Amino acid sequence: MDHEQAADSLTELGNTHRLAVFRFLVRAGHEGASVGEIQKELGIPASTLSHHLARMTKVRLIRQEKHSRTTICIPEFQNLERLIDFLKEECCAGDAEGKDAALACCRFRGHRVRFA
Amino acid sequence: MDHEQAADSLTELGNTHRLAVFRFLVRAGHEGASVGEIQKELGIPASTLSHHLARMTKVRLIRQEKHSRTTICIPEFQNLERLIDFLKEECCAGDAEGKDAALACCRFRGHRVRFA
DNA sequence: ACCATATTTCTAGAGGTCTCGAATTAATGG
DNA sequence: CCATTAATTCGAGACCTCTAGAAATATGGT
Numbered sequence: 001m002d003h004e005q006a007a008d009s010l011t012e013l014g015n016t017h018r019l020a021v022f023r024f025l026v027r028a029g030h031e032g033a034s035v036g037e038i039q040k041e042l043g044i045p046a047s048t049l050s051h052h053l054a055r056m057t058k059v060r061l062i063r064q065e066k067h068s069r070t071t072i073c074i075p076e077f078q079n080l081e082r083l084i085d086f087l088k089e090e091c092c093a094g095d096a097e098g099k100d101a102a103l104a105c106c107r108f109r110g111h112r113v114r115f116a
Numbered sequence: 117m118d119h120e121q122a123a124d125s126l127t128e129l130g131n132t133h134r135l136a137v138f139r140f141l142v143r144a145g146h147e148g149a150s151v152g153e154i155q156k157e158l159g160i161p162a163s164t165l166s167h168h169l170a171r172m173t174k175v176r177l178i179r180q181e182k183h184s185r186t187t188i189c190i191p192e193f194q195n196l197e198r199l200i201d202f203l204k205e206e207c208c209a210g211d212a213e214g215k216d217a218a219l220a221c222c223r224f225r226g227h228r229v230r231f232a
Numbered sequence: 233a234c235c236a237t238a239t240t241t242c243t244a245g246a247g248g249t250c251t252c253g254a255a256t257t258a259a260t261g262g
Numbered sequence: 263c264c265a266t267t268a269a270t271t272c273g274a275g276a277c278c279t280c281t282a283g284a285a286a287t288a289t290g291g292t
Contacts, residue, residue, distance in 0.1 A: 003135060011130030015250085016123045023119075026206050035269060045252055050270055052250090069259050069268045084203050087196070090142050131280085151239060161282050166240055168280090185238045185289050 001082040008059045009083050017044060018052045025062060025075045032065075032074030117198040124175045125199050133160060134168045141178060141191045148181075148190030 001009075013019050020042055025033055033041075039049050053073060056062045060079050065072045117125075129135050136158055141149055149157075155165050169189060172178045176195050181188045 003139075004132065007130050007132045007135045009130075010126050010135070014123050014125075014127030014130045016120065017250090019119060019123045019126070023206050036267090039269095046269070047252055047254090047271080048250075051252095054270085055249095066269095071269065080203070084200060087200050087203075090139050090196075133280090152237090155239095162239070163241080163283075164281055167282095170240085171279095182239095187239065 001079075001086045005059075006083060006086045009061055009079065012056050012059050012061055015052070017042075017048070018056055021049070021052060021073075022056065022061060022075065025073055026077075026080075028075075030074065030077075032062075032072045034070045034072050036070065038073065117195075117202045121175075122199060122202045125177055125195065128172050128175050128177055131168070133158075133164070134172055137165070137168060137189075138172065138177060138191065141189055142193075142196075144191075146190065146193075148178075148188045150186045150188050152186065154189065 013022060021038055024038060024041055035049065035053065038044075039046060042049075044052070053062070053064065057064050060076050062073050062075050065074065129138060137154055137160075140154060140157055151162075151165065151169065154160075155162060158165075160168070169178070169180065173180050176192050178189050178191050181190065
């Protein structure tokens with residue numbers, strides 16, 4: 001996952017409605033949930049929900065499958081994993097528990113001055 | 117980390133400038149980098165950069181320490197870890213490698229109909 | 233005191249996002 | 263066919279974000 005893609009996904013998850021939808025869908029698993037089910041669960045007006053789902057689909061956080069009248073929304077787990085990996089690589093937090101984990105794996109910077 | 121906080125942090129990371137700044141700061145480690153250094157590295161106009169840094173500070177993705185004339189920006193590694201943990205919990209991707217990882221740990225939903 | 237440096241605040245324009253009712257499209261069943 | 267159900271598209275108002283130059287603030291050096 002590159003910088004741009006990561007930023008796009010992060011933007012979409014950075015909205016409480018969309019984050020709630022996504023969390024719901026993740027709990028629903030690979031079968032996903034229909035737009036109607038999401039609406040019933042979260043109480044978001046249909047047009048608003050549709051708008052948010054379209055955005056999440058565009059950046060491939062979810063995908064939508066149409067079966068006759070109902071649209072099923074399914075999280076793209078792989079892309080979520082890619083996003084998490086991107087963040088983990090960034091933050092160096094992947095390989096340690098302690099508070100100074102980042103220090104341990106972040107070598108960099110030639111010229112720094114310490115401020116006392 | 118709760119839903120709201122997570123959404124706020126995700127929003128801030130979901131901007132290419134801010135994501136670039138954050139990545140740079142993470143690489144800089146616990147010593148951080150001054151506003152001027154960030155500006156030199158990324159070439160963002162001072163006022164624009166200041167605006168983005170203020171936003172990231174507000175949601176505690178970074179913190180700012182003032183030492184005489186220079187302001188040093190330091191990533192809040194713990195909060196980034198919390199954000200990653202939040203996403204990992206959400207996506208069930210923490211405990212498996214395979215593509216069907218999510219299925220394995222996401223039990224839920226009474227009434228689902230399969231579409232063939 | 234004066235000037236250079238480091239950063240923030242002010243300001244304003246351009247554009248994007250969010251929201252949601254109303255209208256629309258599409259599919260199913262009677 | 264007509265009504266119903268499922269979902270999307272349209273339209274418009276309110277609000278937020280991004281951008282960046284100009285002005286202001288603060289500090290240090292000479």
